[in-house]
Amino acid sequence: MTITNWAGNVTFGTDRLHTPGTLDALREIVAASPRLRPLGTAHSFNRIADTDGDLVSAAGLPTQVHIDSVASEVTVSAGVRYGELASRLHAAGYALHNLASLPHISVAGAVATGTHGSGVFNPSLSSAVTALRLVTADGELLDLRRGDPRFLGAVVNLGALGVVVEVSLRIRPTFDIAQSVYERLPWSRLSTGFREITAAGYSVSLFTDWTGPEINQIWVKRAPLDPALPDRWLGATLATTPLHPVPAMSAVNCTPQGGEPGPWHERLPHFRLDFTPSSGDEIQTEYLVPATNALDALDAVDAIRDRVSPVLQISEIRTIAADDLWLSPSHGRDSVAIHFTWKPDAEAVAPVVAALEERLAPFDARPHWGKVFATDPAAIRARYPRFDDFLALRADLDPTGKFLNPFLTSLFNL
Structure with missing residues (x-):
């Protein structure tokens, strides 16, 4: 099986794509694999998701859209696409602060790459994240919420910290x-x-x-x-x-x-x-x-x-x-x-x-x-004041480099 990205300009270096149907199955795959990358809807145009190991998609996990009206947030399974989430939020009387040009992209993939919409007062889609759950290199679950010292480094994570399986987002009344x-x-x-x-x-x-x-x-x-x-x-x-x-x-x-x-x-x-x-x-x-x-x-x-x-x-x-x-x-x-x-x-x-x-x-x-x-x-790293802090977080959560690939190894100078 040949796997390509949406545009067809990237052919992945593996034919091993896993779409587990349960969280436990996903955790087992992550724990057992020596090299692994998470895959969203494959709308990236470079090799950020490429690997010669295992590709893992969260799209097969049970769909979850849980609205907490008291906390004004929604918790959603990572593989859900923004268009699907938006329709359900609107039907319940809620909205996100913004959307990207395409509603076809997955929540976890868009958040991990810092994808955005537009508006002088509208920050990126990732800025709406209030919490996330990910499967780390050893197959364990890690829950991070705003206020945790690791949170600000874990949201836009380039898939380098683990496989995100759940994201909570700030919501507002529909408009x-x-x-x-x-x-x-x-x-x-x-x-x-x-x-x-x-x-x-x-x-x-x-x-x-x-x-x-x-x-x-x-x-x-x-x-x-x-x-x-x-x-x-x-x-x-x-x-x-x-x-x-x-x-x-x-x-x-x-x-x-x-x-x-x-x-x-x-x-x-x-x-x-x-x-x-x-x-x-x-x-x-x-x-x-x-x-x-x-x-x-x-x-x-x-x-x-x-x-x-x-x-x-x-x-x-x-x-x-x-x-x-x-x-x-x-x-x-x-x-x-x-x-x-x-x-x-x-x-x-x-x-x-x-x-x-x-x-x-x-x-x-x-x-x-x-x-x-x-x-x-080196020029990219110099443009991010907290880049070294992210590298330290990555080394802590993935000491063996399970989630690395040539793209990230070059970027991180490893």
Whole structure:
């Protein structure tokens, strides 16, 4: 059996994929295996989950969604996808603070890689975690809750501490969002209006192909009672038909637009749960820079647009509020994420990624842990104040290196 990631750009070095149906069975697999990696929905584009040992998925464990209305949190089995969790929360009158572009990703996988949505006041999805349970290298269970000195290091864990089997998340009352899309925002508006644009809604995304003097689209997700934006806004024009971020692709799999209010989980993601978001023929890269350096970082990318655009499908620009998780890409700083969805040509994309990283290095750009990047591990470690603390935590919980692979060994300089 050949196992690949969702996009097909990574073939795993093993054919041993376990999907145990009980927690006890999972614990036995972990305890017995000399080398093992946890696997979520395989939406990562690099070799973070790769192994020549055992792959273990928590997707086969009994589905659990337990809402504690007193504590305002939900406890969910790790393999549950965000879209499934969101539907159940909404039906019970609750919501998460945010969602990523795709509702198809698993809770544990998204949390472990610091995945995020958008919004100047919205931190990463991982920031909602209040507790987690994981199976450690010896097959034992470890429960960590905020307040434990290890907690802040264990949430965004890169799968290096164990197999997460349960996550508790902070929840809030359910709410509605209305989504509108604007087209053709002049690039010149960013220099004076970047904060106004990105703070114009609960969640805002800017899409560009880096080919012309305009931002292709702005997706603005706002509370229905917020004052309406005009049809002509900062030089951009309100779209009159639904759009897909990637030019020429059908909007049928996108969430409803046109300012029609709807439940948070049907508007905050860009794509609908009941559709495959794309063919998977793509490679993705993303870098998070301090919000204070956003315009300079965008100018740095713009300076090599002639190299970026020929291998690009679309680029997305989003904001993420700071959090306190040790390996979160938005740790300690409000951030702007510059995301690239590339054409599925790894050979052509690689030198462009290297050029981008050279341009963004002065801004201490932190790559998304689940995307393609080539940043020197020493440079990455220097950009995380608590990286050494995480290494100490990893060594304590996994002294034999059971959960390591070449990707992590290089990153951790082991």
